[in-house]
Amino acid sequence: MKAPDIHSPYEKEEFRKPKIIKAEDLTFEKVIGSGGFGEVWIGNYIPSNTKVAIKKLFADELSEQTMSEISLHASLSQQFLVPFIGYTNEKPLCIVTQYISNGSLYDALHNQNPQVSLSPTDLTIIAFGIASGMAYIHSRNIIHRDLKTLNILLDSQLLPKIIDFGTSSSNKSRAINQDVGTAAIMAPELHRFEKYDQSVDVYSYGIILWEMLTHDIPFGDKEPVQIVYCVAQKGERPILPNDVPIPLMKLINSCWAEDPKQRPAFSEICAKFLSGEVSFKGSVPQAFRRYLQNFQIATISDSFTSPVEFVFPENNLFPPSELKLKNSAISGIQFEIPQMTTDEVINIVSVPDHPRFEEVLDFIEEHMTVIDEIGEKFWPLFLPLLTSNHYKSIDRILNILLYAAKKRSLLQHIVKVQNPYMYLSPKSLEIFLYAITYYPEVADTMFVMHLQVLLLKSTPEDRFKSITILCKIIEKTEDEELKSQIVEFLFSASDKFISEPSGLLALKTVVVYKTETINDYDLGVVCLKYLNSKVTDNIVTAYQVISCYPRSINIPIPLIYEHLQRKETNIVNLAIEALRMSLHIDDIEEVSQTVLELLKCYLNSRQNRALLLIFALADTSLEAGASAIQVYFQEAICSAIFSISDDVAPDLMPLIVLLFRVHLAFFMNHPILPKFTNSIFRFGDNEAFCVMCQIISHFNLEQGMADSFDESGALETLALRVAKTKSSSVVEYGSLVISLFLRMKYFNIFDICIPSLATQVRTMKKLTPNSLIALSNMSKYPQSVLEMKRTHVLDSLRVIQSLKEVQSVLKPLIEKLN
Numbered sequence: 001m002k003a004p005d006i007h008s009p010y011e012k013e014e015f016r017k018p019k020i021i022k023a024e025d026l027t028f029e030k031v032i033g034s035g036g037f038g039e040v041w042i043g044n045y046i047p048s049n050t051k052v053a054i055k056k057l058f059a060d061e062l063s064e065q066t067m068s069e070i071s072l073h074a075s076l077s078q079q080f081l082v083p084f085i086g087y088t089n090e091k092p093l094c095i096v097t098q099y100i101s102n103g104s105l106y107d108a109l110h111n112q113n114p115q116v117s118l119s120p121t122d123l124t125i126i127a128f129g130i131a132s133g134m135a136y137i138h139s140r141n142i143i144h145r146d147l148k149t150l151n152i153l154l155d156s157q158l159l160p161k162i163i164d165f166g167t168s169s170s171n172k173s174r175a176i177n178q179d180v181g182t183a184a185i186m187a188p189e190l191h192r193f194e195k196y197d198q199s200v201d202v203y204s205y206g207i208i209l210w211e212m213l214t215h216d217i218p219f220g221d222k223e224p225v226q227i228v229y230c231v232a233q234k235g236e237r238p239i240l241p242n243d244v245p246i247p248l249m250k251l252i253n254s255c256w257a258e259d260p261k262q263r264p265a266f267s268e269i270c271a272k273f274l275s276g277e278v279s280f281k282g283s284v285p286q287a288f289r290r291y292l293q294n295f296q297i298a299t300i301s302d303s304f305t306s307p308v309e310f311v312f313p314e315n316n317l318f319p320p321s322e323l324k325l326k327n328s329a330i331s332g333i334q335f336e337i338p339q340m341t342t343d344e345v346i347n348i349v350s351v352p353d354h355p356r357f358e359e360v361l362d363f364i365e366e367h368m369t370v371i372d373e374i375g376e377k378f379w380p381l382f383l384p385l386l387t388s389n390h391y392k393s394i395d396r397i398l399n400i401l402l403y404a405a406k407k408r409s410l411l412q413h414i415v416k417v418q419n420p421y422m423y424l425s426p427k428s429l430e431i432f433l434y435a436i437t438y439y440p441e442v443a444d445t446m447f448v449m450h451l452q453v454l455l456l457k458s459t460p461e462d463r464f465k466s467i468t469i470l471c472k473i474i475e476k477t478e479d480e481e482l483k484s485q486i487v488e489f490l491f492s493a494s495d496k497f498i499s500e501p502s503g504l505l506a507l508k509t510v511v512v513y514k515t516e517t518i519n520d521y522d523l524g525v526v527c528l529k530y531l532n533s534k535v536t537d538n539i540v541t542a543y544q545v546i547s548c549y550p551r552s553i554n555i556p557i558p559l560i561y562e563h564l565q566r567k568e569t570n571i572v573n574l575a576i577e578a579l580r581m582s583l584h585i586d587d588i589e590e591v592s593q594t595v596l597e598l599l600k601c602y603l604n605s606r607q608n609r610a611l612l613l614i615f616a617l618a619d620t621s622l623e624a625g626a627s628a629i630q631v632y633f634q635e636a637i638c639s640a641i642f643s644i645s646d647d648v649a650p651d652l653m654p655l656i657v658l659l660f661r662v663h664l665a666f667f668m669n670h671p672i673l674p675k676f677t678n679s680i681f682r683f684g685d686n687e688a689f690c691v692m693c694q695i696i697s698h699f700n701l702e703q704g705m706a707d708s709f710d711e712s713g714a715l716e717t718l719a720l721r722v723a724k725t726k727s728s729s730v731v732e733y734g735s736l737v738i739s740l741f742l743r744m745k746y747f748n749i750f751d752i753c754i755p756s757l758a759t760q761v762r763t764m765k766k767l768t769p770n771s772l773i774a775l776s777n778m779s780k781y782p783q784s785v786l787e788m789k790r791t792h793v794l795d796s797l798r799v800i801q802s803l804k805e806v807q808s809v810l811k812p813l814i815e816k817l818n
Contacts, residue, residue: 018074019086055095080133082161106149109215120282125291128273129160135266138198147204148185183224191232199260206255210238229501247278342373361396376413386423405434421450429465440476464502471509487513494526503538524553536568543574564601576609650684660695674712681717686727693733706744716749723752731760735770742777751787758796776809779816
């Protein structure tokens with residue numbers, strides 16, 4: 001049986017054409033946002049008296065990308081997507097959508113919109129609505145790619161509306177080539193630049209569910225580069241609270257599964273909400289059902305595989321106030337947590353191995369505000385628990401400590417803890433990062449020494465955290481001796497960080513705060529080791545440091561060659577610059593190898609800097625004398641230049657011109673030249689085409705060379721371009737080459753150029769145009785004369801027959817055609 005459609009009842013067409021509206025039909029009332037694209041206004045669409053959001057663009061015209069976004073949005077119509085109104089195609093350029101009144105889901109979750117308060121039932125409805133909207137989007141073979149709480153608006157009834165299709169794409173498995181999305185919500189395959197599909201949106205949805213559960217920012221304490229490392233390399237995900245209902249926890253874990261194939265489709269997710277299997281803790285099933293009935297959503301979309309009935313388990317019918325779940329991962333057993341006073345909590349925690357300790361944790365997790373009531377006693381009381389015998393509860397203790405660390409009113413009391421270094425451990429590093437950031441006096445010499453010992457014995461991930469704390473201490477402390485101690489330690493231990501993400505922090509810190517005991521030579525030795533790192537950012541940092549000490553650090557040329565062939569643009573550009581600084585122009589062999597490596601680099605990465613360095617080397621070699629420039633006429637280099645791929649050949653024209661001027665004979669007689677010329681004629685712009693024609697016009701053409709050009713296809717490409725062009729320059733310079741080859745023998749392909757040549761003659765701006773000379777050379781061959789008569793060339797010639805300057809060429813030609 002076919003399942004009823006949950007798509008909008010007013011959706012009739014598979015594709016709706018974007019509606020063009022007039023700017024005068026819009027009123028602009030208030031700016032509510034701005035960015036590089038333009039401004040967002042609240043306004044009114046007068047014809048329908050609709051309150052709208054107007055994206056007013058700074059651009060002078062609608063780009064192809066913008067039109068693609070407009071067409072995509074206009075083609076989508078579903079109740080959980082922001083309705084598209086239309087766009088203007090004249091200034092001011094605007095994209096108009098329905099105005100959604102309650103801001104973003106992000107604002108609601110993070111207390112940035114005090115007018116919106118979300119109940120557990122609201123959260124369940126919103127989660128279902130997002131899944132429903134995304135199921136519809138995916139059914140249209142579209143990937144959103146930037147699904148996050150900022151891109152989900154809440155309407156007057158707190159229903160979600162998905163926005164921002166600017167990064168959306170058609171659903172084809174692909175490799176990402178641009179920076180899309182936000183680090184925290186991006187799937188690991190996006191971070192690793194791997195092929196991806198619709199499942200990246202499901203991953204983002206899992207992060208959104210976590211954010212809705214915790215009202216926290218995912219990976220909010222990490223920089224983007226740290227997030228990428230944690231997610232893509234370590235497989236980490238945000239920590240789920242202990243009191244998450246098991247079905248919801250399973251859903252989230254499946255959504256952000258490492259293997260994209262293990263992530264559920266949005267259609268399956270909708271089914272879980274509709275059946276009552278999944279909901280937020282405290283959600284009232286009857287209220288959820290009423291919402292669905294109000295919006296006439298009977299079951300999931302016809303794109304789903306089977307109909308689903310509304311089945312709400314009886315144990316979900318208790319009001320939230322009567323249902324307490326123990327915050328334990330051991331089981332889902334339900335029971336009431338005993339109430340405690342603040343003094344009771346303090347007394348129990350103060351006693352080692354107190355039998356009611358677990359009850360205290362349960363109570364605190366249910367009533368986090370008790371931490372505020374404990375106040376200045378909190379840190380001296382709870383921080384020592386990290387070194388206690390509560391091994392089974394250590395994660396729960398840490399979560400409580402992290403909660404407190406994020407509240408400045410509580411964090412300020414951490415300075416009262418005696419000997420804080422005693423509580424340093426891999427698990428407490430995040431807590432101390434908060435502490436040092438705001439209260440650097442926590443760190444003294446003993447703290448730093450213990451942190452250094454911990455760093456040397458830690459995993460790469462914990463080393464990154466430890467170095468981050470050390471760097472934060474250097475930044476915040478006024479103790480110069482402590483700074484020097486940290487810098488010298490990082491320098492002495494730098495070998496341990498070469499192929500770890502923490503390496504760039506260590507190296508940058510050493511350079512910025514370098515002490516007198518660290519000389520330039522020793523720093524150079526470390527940098528050279530970092531250039532061999534497996535971590536891209538470490539290599540980049542090493543190059544940046546070396547650029548500050550160009551006379552002290554010499555990079556091995558073979559290593560630079562290796563970096564030229566890397567895929568990372570930043571490494572390639574830095575390697576090119578290092579090559580420019582270190583190359584010895586008088587070393588013929590080194591220059592020769594460098595040119596070859598730069599050519600290979602340009603083929604691999606299309607980095608213009610590689611070409612510019614090739615051109616600069618050629619100019620410098622020319623200035624240095626005949627022996628230096630001869631490097632470019634070595635067979636290996638010439639073959640590499642002339643054998644370059646067709647689409648790249650035109651980019652080398654500046655070099656070709658230079659070589660042509662230096663050594664015409666060598667250039668002219670190279671066996672691969674005809675193929676290269678064909679590439680220029682086919683793929684070069686008009687300027688490259690004309691320059692190549694001018695070069696060839698200087699050749700002392702022989703029969704064998706003419707045949708080689710013909711066999712390579714260059715003459716056919718030349719003729720087709722001259723015949724079809726609208727550029728008078730292409731016809732004029734192409735005529736030079738046509739005349740040159742026609743002096744050798746008849747080439748029937750040139751006959752297709754006759755109409756273009758005749759037009760050029762008729763509108764001639766030179767006294768004796770090359771096109772007239774080309775027609776004259778053609779007239780030596782009967783086949784061409786017949787074609788000229790057939791195309792009425794004589795009519796064009798008569799237009800200029802009164803010009804005395806061309807009579808010597810024109811008169812014999814007219815006689816042949818009469």
